């Protein structure tokens with residue numbers, strides 16, 4: 306691996322003029338793309354890379370930060386940096402973004418792009434079974450795990466379920482849990498999309514990158530709808546699986 310990285314790095318340096326961190330970023334990207342580094346494999350440590358390629362650790366760190374933002378590698382505190390594996394997500398389990406990522410030992414976060422409340426729109430009223438004039442809470446969040454943007458989510462919740470937009474810190478379902486609100490069932494549909502220019506900018510992806518659009522309506526045990534969420538997941542990061550049974 307070390308020989309391969311050294312050769313590829315020297316090839317990158319000879320091929321074009323660019324800052325050293327970009328040469329290293331391309332070197333590691335090539336190694337991942339051609340399978341020299343495989344999913345789940347640990348990258349050589351920061352100090353080792355710096356010594357091998359005669360670079361400063363700041364340069365190495367900058368290159369790795371770029372790969373994290375691209376979703377190619379994942380950093381685990383105290384354990385190192387690993388080539389990202391696709392996230393396997395059940396299409397039939399009522400789990401949250403936070404649940405899915407925590408189960409993999411990652412650190413899921415919400416970056417609020419919008420957060421507020423207002424009167425329900427006709428479309429929202431249909432999705433949430435609300436009457437005109439009802440109040441709703443709205444969130445638009447960038448969802449990240451260990452620094453990598455994985456999804457954009459627009460969520461609408463009836464104010465009778467969640468009284469105040471400030472109740473959600475990172476996780477909507479954690480806020481439900483705290484309030485004793487129990488989602489028991491959801492209807493969900495999925496289709497392929499390409500990220501438009503604005504979404505791509507927020508996700509730090511090239512425009513037109515593949516995505517999965519998932520719309521979810523979640524119900525409480527008393528039949529009320531608790532959320533209407535439109536999620537845009539990275540298509541290159543997720544595998545959706547479902548168990549099927551004959552009737």
Ligand code: 16G
Pocket residue numbers: 400401402403404458460475476477478479519521532534536
């Ligand atoms: C998931 C759900 C989304 C839900 C969110 C809550 C899918 C396709 N969508 O992203 O409907 O609002 O989790 O996550 O699974 P949170 O509790 O981390 O905010």
